[in-house]
Amino acid sequence: xxxxxxxxxxxxxxxxLLAKAIGIPFEFKLxxxxxxxxxxxxxxxxxxxxxxxxxKDGSFVLTESVAILKYMLQKHSxxxxxxxxxxxxxxxxxxxxxxxxxxxxxxxxxxxxxxxKAVFPVIMGSEVPKEKMDTAVQDLNQSLQMLEDKxxxxxxxxxxxxxxxxxxxxxxxxxxxxxxxxxVFEGRQKLTAWxxxxxxxxxxxxxxxxxxxxxxxxxxxxxMQNNSNLEMLKPKFQKLFS
Amino acid sequence: MAxxxxxxxxxxxxxxxxIFAKKNNIPHEVRNISxxxxxxxxxxxxxxxxxxxxxxxxxxxxxxxESPAILLYLAQKxxxxxxxxxxxxxxxxxxxxxxxxxxxxxxxxGSKLETETELMIPEVLHVEVPKEKMEAAVEQxSGSLNLLEEKFLQDRPFIAxxxxxxxxxxxxxxxxxxxxxxxxxxxGRPKLNAWxxxxxxxxxxxxxxEVHQNILGSQERVKEMDGxxxxxxxxNMLNLFM
Numbered sequence: 001x002x003x004x005x006x007x008x009x010x011x012x013x014x015x016x017l018l019a020k021a022i023g024i025p026f027e028f029k030l031x032x033x034x035x036x037x038x039x040x041x042x043x044x045x046x047x048x049x050x051x052x053x054x055x056k057d058g059s060f061v062l063t064e065s066v067a068i069l070k071y072m073l074q075k076h077s078x079x080x081x082x083x084x085x086x087x088x089x090x091x092x093x094x095x096x097x098x099x100x101x102x103x104x105x106x107x108x109x110x111x112x113x114x115x116x117k118a119v120f121p122v123i124m125g126s127e128v129p130k131e132k133m134d135t136a137v138q139d140l141n142q143s144l145q146m147l148e149d150k151x152x153x154x155x156x157x158x159x160x161x162x163x164x165x166x167x168x169x170x171x172x173x174x175x176x177x178x179x180x181x182x183x184v185f186e187g188r189q190k191l192t193a194w195x196x197x198x199x200x201x202x203x204x205x206x207x208x209x210x211x212x213x214x215x216x217x218x219x220x221x222x223x224m225q226n227n228s229n230l231e232m233l234k235p236k237f238q239k240l241f242s
Numbered sequence: 243m244a245x246x247x248x249x250x251x252x253x254x255x256x257x258x259x260x261i262f263a264k265k266n267n268i269p270h271e272v273r274n275i276s277x278x279x280x281x282x283x284x285x286x287x288x289x290x291x292x293x294x295x296x297x298x299x300x301x302x303x304x305x306x307x308e309s310p311a312i313l314l315y316l317a318q319k320x321x322x323x324x325x326x327x328x329x330x331x332x333x334x335x336x337x338x339x340x341x342x343x344x345x346x347x348x349x350x351x352g353s354k355l356e357t358e359t360e361l362m363i364p365e366v367l368h369v370e371v372p373k374e375k376m377e378a379a380v381e382q383x384s385g386s387l388n389l390l391e392e393k394f395l396q397d398r399p400f401i402a403x404x405x406x407x408x409x410x411x412x413x414x415x416x417x418x419x420x421x422x423x424x425x426x427x428x429x430g431r432p433k434l435n436a437w438x439x440x441x442x443x444x445x446x447x448x449x450x451x452e453v454h455q456n457i458l459g460s461q462e463r464v465k466e467m468d469g470x471x472x473x474x475x476x477x478n479m480l481n482l483f484m
Contacts, residue, residue, distance in 0.1 A: 070338050092314075149292060
C-alpha cells in the first residue's frame with residue numbers, strides 16, 4: 001500500500017497515525033505542499049483533485065482521509081480491536097456522526113486559524129486583519145466547545161471508554177492551530193484530559209513522530225520564501241483566505 | 243417501533259434521509275422543524291440535538307445527527323438492499339469518498355449560491371451581494387459539478403457503479419438546491435442530466451417530486467418572508483457566506 005502524504009496536513013496525519021497504530025505496512029510517498037508538488041503532472045495522474053492524502057492499494061486509488069481510514073479499518077477488521085470502528089450500531093453511528101460533523105466545523109475552523117496565522121503573512125506580505133483573525137478564533141472556540149459539550153460530554157473518548165478513529169481525526173485537527181502558538185488547551189480541562197488520553201492510547205512516541213513537522217511550522221515561511229514556485233502558488237493560497 | 247425524524251424539507255440532508263426512509267419502507271414519524279421560523283432554536287429541539295441542526299433522528303433513547311451517519315444507521319439497522327452501501331470494500335470506499343468530499347464541495351457551494359445570490363441574503367436580510375461574490379459562487383459550484391461528472395461519475399451509471407447508492411442520494415438533493423433557486427444546473431451537462439434521470443427513476447419520480455415539493459416552491463415564499471425573524475442567524479450567515 002502507498003500513502004501519498006505531507007504531515008503538515010491534518011488528514012495525512014490521521015491516516016499515518018492509524019496505519020502505524022494498527023500495524024498496516026505502507027510506503028510513505030512525500031508530496032511537499034509548500035513546494036507545490038501537488039500541482040506536478042505526476043501527482044495529477046494520482047489525484048485529479050491535487051490533494052493529500054491519497055491511498056494506492058494495488059491499482060485501487062482512494063482520496064479523502066475519512067474514506068481511507070474506513071477502508072483500512074474494514075479491510076483489516078478481522079485482526080483489529082473493535083474499538084477503532086465498533087461493530088455496535090449505536091457506537092458506530094457516534095463515530096460516523098463525528099466524522100461527518102467535523103468537516104465543516106473543527107476541521108474548517110482549525111485550518112482557517114492555521115492558514116491565517118502561518119501562511120497568510122508569507123503569501124500576502126502583511127499581517128492578517130485583526131477582525132478576520134478574531135472571527136476565525138471565535139469560530140474555532142465554538143467548535144471546541146461543541147466537541148466538549150456534545151461529542152465528549154463526560155466520556156473518556158468520543159464513543160465511550162475506548163479510543164476510536166473519531167478521536168484520531170479530532171486530535172490532528174486541534175494540533176494544527178496549536179502549532180501556530182494558539183494554546184487552545186488553556187482553560188479547557190476536559191479537552192486537555194482527553195488529549196492526554198488520546199496520546200497515551202496512540203503512544204507518545206508515535207504521536208510525536210506524526211506531529212514533528214507541523215510543530216516546526218515556524219520555519220514554514222522560510223521554506224516557502226525559498227521556493228521558486230511561490231509566485232505560482234500565491235493565487236491558489238489566496239483563495240483559502242477568503 | 244418507528245424512528246422519529248426531525249426534518250425541514252427545505253434542507254438538502256433532510257431530503258436524502260426522508261427519501262431513504264420512504265423508499266425502504268422504514269417505519270418513521272416525521273417531526274417538522276421549521277427553519278424559517280427558527281424552530282431549531284426552541285427548547286424542545288435543543289433536547290434532541292445540542293447542535294440544533296436538521297436532520298436529527300430519535301430511536302428510543304438514542305438521538306443522532308448528521309445525515310451521512312443517519313443514513314448509515316438506518317441502512318445497517320433495517321438491513322436495506324445491499325446496493326445502498328455495498329459490502330464490497332472498494333465500492334463502499336467510493337461511496338465513503340463521495341460522502342466525505344461533498345461536505346466542503348458540492349454541499350458547500352450549492353448552499354452558498356442559494357444563500358448569497360438567490361434567496362437569503364439579498365431577499366430576506368436586505369444586504370446587497372457584490373457581483374464578484376455572486377460570480378465566484380457560481381464558478382465554485384460549477385467546479386464541484388465538474389468534479390462530480392469527471393471524477394465521481396466518469397462513465398459509470400451511478401457513483402459506485404451499476405446501482406444507486408447513498409452517494410447518489412446525497413448528491414442529488416444537493417444538486418436540486420441551486421435548481422430550486424432558478425439556476426439552470428443541467429444546461430450544457432448531458433452527463434449530469436442523464437445521471438439525474440437515472441437517480442430519479444431509481445428513487446421513483448413520485449417520491450422524488452413529493453420530497454422536493456417544498457424547496458421547488460420556496461422562491462415565492464422567501465419573498466414574503468420576514469427577515470427580522472432571522473436576525474439571530476444573520477451574523478452567522480454573513481460570516482459563513484460573505
